[in-house]
Amino acid sequence: MTLPKITKEFLRKHNIRIKKRLGQNFLIDEGILNRIVEIADLGKDDIVIEIGPGMGTLTKKLAEKAKKILAIEIDENLVKLLRETLVPFKNVEIIHADILKINLKKLVTQLPSYPVTQFKTGKLTDWRTGKLANKVKVVANLPYYITTPIIIHLLKARKTLSNIVIMVQKEVGRRMVAKPRTKDYGALSLLIQYYTKPQIAIKVPRSAFLPEPEVDSCVVDLEIREKPAVKAKDEELFFKVVRAAFEQRRKALKNALSQTRDLRLDKKKVLKILEKADIKPLRRGETLSLEEFARLSNLIAKKDVG
Structure with a gap:
């Protein structure tokens, strides 16, 4: 059978x-x-x-x-x-x-x-x-x-x-x-x-x-993995950045990151962080690699940025 x-x-x-x-x-x-x-x-x-x-x-x-x-x-x-x-x-x-x-x-x-x-x-x-x-x-x-x-x-x-x-x-x-x-x-x-x-x-x-x-x-x-694929100083923050970038996936990063309540960042600070991360502000979250998200979240974690 x-x-x-x-x-x-x-x-x-x-x-x-x-x-x-x-x-x-x-x-x-x-x-x-x-x-x-x-x-x-x-x-x-x-x-x-x-x-x-x-x-x-x-x-x-x-x-x-x-x-x-x-x-x-x-x-x-x-x-x-x-x-x-x-x-x-x-x-x-x-x-x-x-x-x-x-x-x-x-x-x-x-x-x-x-x-x-x-x-x-x-x-x-x-x-x-x-x-x-x-x-x-x-x-x-x-x-x-x-x-x-x-x-x-x-x-x-x-x-x-x-x-x-x-x-x-x-x-x-x-x-x-x-x-x-x-x-x-x-x-x-x-x-x-x-x-x-x-x-x-x-x-x-x-x-x-x-x-x-x-x-x-x-x-x-x-x-x-024995250890994560990239080094994020603050994993909770890393995933907050990821979520913000994909909440409205058609939004440019400068808007997505400044408009989410999770991060509490104004657009001026977001633009400075993106510049330091070497990420163009008009890029969308769907274009960023793991490494770029880690670089971005690590800069946000630094309280003195901007």
Whole structure:
């Protein structure tokens, strides 16, 4: 029996109704499931956080490769089912929770096999053996209506993670990897590229899901950077500048930066800062690179500019 037929029969047998409000679309393409596992590049000592395990199809494949799987599912009915069907997999823990309400750093550091940082070397080691250990990996099939908040939540816990392999809407994937001067380039591009090295690993047609979503998807591999791509003296300020530049993306920087309440800069000061940053005042945010945004925010951080 094919995976699509198995999935339909499984849903029917257990009287499971797909909940659109939770953005539920079950992946039914065996080839893509296998590719996701390949991209995650799991080793026998790896710990994986899986967000949205659904019926556990991918969970089983991950469990065969990794040391520990923390499968986080918000749907109570699916949680009950997963706890029954995944009994043979002793390395899988099902957590009934909203991923946005979980303290990820606290969750993974409480695991007995979680690697801890040595004060002398700064390297991650297994606390029991002293041997170098891997950070946690995330594999997720994200509900498209809440993709960005979940990604931001994951990036806040980036120091405990090595990489994030996520299924997202194709347009969102394009935005993640977009370069300056392209229509997809924006605040999300800069956020992702500041903290990670993103690449679109698989293009996924809507026919790979049950039910079929209205859009095509892609799997994005986000490799967490050891340190941010550029040096921003004040990260909060850096992202305020980014947001201001893209709030109205057709605005020239001299207007975008002076009219936002977040920065509280008058146009005269903005013009002086842009001059020192060697950025023309009529340029738009969509033309600036990460390096230019960092240069700009670092100058704004200097209270004596102008």
